[in-house]
Amino acid sequence: MIQSAIDSQLAQIPRSLYRLGEEVEVKYTKDWSGISGPLPEVVFLPRTEHDVALILAGCNELKHPVVTQGGLTGLSGGASPKSGEWVLSLERMRSIVELDVASSTITVEAGVTLQEIQEAAAEHNLMFPLDMGSRGSCTVGGFTATNAGGTQVIQRGMVRNLVLGLDAVLADGTILSNRNKLLKNNAGYDLKQLFIGTEGTLGVITGATFRLFPTRVxxxxxxxxxxxxxxxxxxxxxxxxxxxxxxxxxxxxxxxxxxxxxxxxxxxxxxxxxxxxxxxxxxxxxxxxxxxxxxxxxxxxxxxxxxxxxxxxxxxxxxxxxxxxxxGVSELFSTFNPVANFDIGIPIASMAQFALDVEQKLKASFPQCHIFLFGHIGDGNLHLIASTGREEDVHRIEDTVFALTREVSGTITAEHGIGVSKKEWLHYCRSDEEIETMKRLKRSFDPNNILNPGRIFDL
Ligand SMILES: Cc1cc2nc3c(=O)[nH]c(=O)nc-3n(C[C@H](O)[C@H](O)[C@H](O)COP(=O)(O)OP(=O)(O)OC[C@H]3O[C@@H](n4cnc5c(N)ncnc54)[C@H](O)[C@@H]3O)c2cc1C
Structure with missing residues (x-):
């Protein structure tokens, strides 16, 4: 579409809130999964939740699909733009709004990185118990939308256990602001849960309030x-x-x-x-x-x-x-590219046999396959990286591993989410009724299917 046509379509949105055509940088074309899309025509760069509301209301009216981006460290291709999608990046929303020592909470905007939260907490002898290799780049919006896990889940749980309040904007521009700091709050539906782990399909997270804990020296x-x-x-x-x-x-x-x-x-x-x-x-x-x-x-x-x-x-x-x-896991990605990369969840009682079976099956079908197993075993999360060095084998490797995962009633993703790369196997670990209920929620919150369409499932 020519740029002046887009400008007139977006007449309600200040020009300072988006980039067009040649102003758009290549970095917006892919996340860490390596699944890449075309250069988007438009990249929105809001500074406030009201900007996000204005942008989404405009896109909803145009029925134009938008993909939300945080730090682009996601491993399921969920943030990579598909053809025709515009990008909504939260990278300008970088404020630490409040660190409340008395209630041990921190309230931040969606573009703040995990490391920035850890460092801000440490200055007050507090700590944020989420940690993972992507800490320097992954953001509040991304790690909350994917309900990230990391290396300390056995003690404090996943992100869901750390969120007290959440600000989100719905597809039609409605702002849902909830800066709850209370550990106990049973006043009606706990709406924040709709946005945690739903990979940006039901709304755009603009900020969150997290629990902090005393630093143990x-x-x-x-x-x-x-x-x-x-x-x-x-x-x-x-x-x-x-x-x-x-x-x-x-x-x-x-x-x-x-x-x-x-x-x-x-x-x-x-x-x-x-x-x-x-x-x-x-x-x-x-x-x-x-x-x-x-x-x-x-x-x-x-x-x-x-x-x-x-x-x-x-x-x-x-x-x-x-x-x-x-x-040092990222070294494997650069050395053995392309890789099939798994974050499956396996009941701990089945894990030893599963590890043997998966190795045997993969070696039988792909004798040259390099197989690397590791994981957060305390919470049943097994990572597996497999590579024959050939792009055309990746899908067959995925098929083999997910079929074995299904046999032991495991999950095809324990922490990275479904995104676009795993959706064809979603039914291996979710019933038809569960998937249909997810779709009903999606239709009700985003009737024009503009938010991250085709992530998790196709409508
Ligand atoms: C080296 C490395 C180590 C990792 N280790 C772990 C680990 O131990 N545990 C773990 O769980 N994950 C891990 N990850 C993957 C993990 O999912 C991401 O690091 C993080 O959760 C994604 O944050 P992000 O800001 O980069 O999100 P992005 O990649 O930008 O986006 C991820 C998803 O969230 C959506 N999204 C982004 N921002 C918003 C928003 N504001 N509102 C709504 N939706 C949004 C996107 O559309 C996309 O679907 C690792 C990744 C890397 C590269």
Whole structure:
């Protein structure tokens, strides 16, 4: 469409709130999944929720589809524009509105990054217990719309557990503002839940109020070398019983650990390789007591023969170093591109057999396949990256893995969301009635299907 025609269509919207044609940068064409779309004709850049309302009301009147973008670190292609879609980026809405120490809450606009929240909280001896490798770029809007998980879910839950209030704008421009700071509030429907984890299909998040927690000064991480998956589960249960401050329990299979160690230039701290590596983190109010408690629990694990070797960090530097291999996942994407990338959820009782089956099935069909398994095992979330180096194999790999996931009543996505890349398998873990109810909600909130159309499901 020629630019002057678009300008006249958007006459109600100030010109400073959107870019057109040559003003549009390539960065708006794809998210981290690598699924890319065409250069959008229009990119909206609102500064306030009233701007968002004005923009959405205009697009709704024109029945023009819009895709919402945050930090573009999503891994399901949900934020990548499809042909003809305009982009709504929240990147200018970057204010920390209020940090309320008394109620331990922070109220922020949708474009604030996770790291900015963590740092703002830390200045007041508070902490925001969401953490993941994309912290520097992912934003409030994106991590709330995808109900992100991360490495501390076993202690504080997913984003849903951290949101107290939420501001959103509906497709017709209606502003729903709720800056609730109360932990308990049962006054009618809890409307914020409509926007958490619904991947921008029911409304655009413009801000949120999150819970903060007291900073625990003591933090220790241990890396354990282990032989058997059953021992990993026993170790998890032992630590959950003995360590009330357990906040992370990450598992890496040997191929993941050794490959990422070599790609990131990290030394294997143990004399020989292990089939499994567990990274666990504990926090507490007192340095000495937390460390002694952790040492005692580790000794117990050795006595029970669950752990074969272990290293416990002595200071913050060592703790950070121990996380480098787990945090180095992005190296796999650049080295083994293209990859099939999974964030499946598997009942913990089925996980050991699932890992064996998936490896066997993939190797049988794709002998050259590189397979890397790791995950947030404490909450049943298994990550799998598989690559033959051939784009044409990706879909068949996905089919194989999702079919196995279905057999064990798992979920095809535990944290990244469905987006566009997994929607053909949604029925593997949701009933027809559930999917139809989702569609009824969508039709009722967005009758013209302008918000992120074709994400999660097709209407
Ligand atoms: C290195 C790396 C590590 C990661 N680790 C984890 C992890 O441990 N756990 C985890 O859960 N995820 C992880 N992710 C993926 C994760 O989904 C994102 O980092 C984050 O949740 C997305 O935030 P974003 O701002 O980048 O959103 P985007 O990618 O911009 O968007 C994601 C989705 O949210 C929608 N959206 C964005 N903003 C809004 C808004 N304001 N209102 C409504 N909808 C909106 C988009 O349309 C899209 O559907 C990781 C990603 C990377 C690259």
């Amino acid at each position: 003591a933090r220790y991480t241990a890396l354990c070398g282990m032989h058997r998956f059953d021992d990993v589960v026993s170790l998890l249960h032992l630590f959950q019983k003995k360590l009330p401050g357990l906040r992370g329990f990450e598992l890496m299979w040997e191929s993941y650990f050794q490959t990422v160690a070599s790609l990131t230039g990290q030394r294997d701290p143990f004399p020989g390789p292990f089939p499994l590596y567990v990274l666990c983190e504990v926090e507490g109010a007192d340095e000495q007591a937390t460390r002694s408690q952790f040492e005692e629990a580790l000794e117990d694990a050795f006595e029970r023969n669950l752990v074969q070797d272990a290293i416990l960090s002595r200071n913050e530097q060592e703790r950070t170093n121990l996380w480098k291999i787990r945090d």
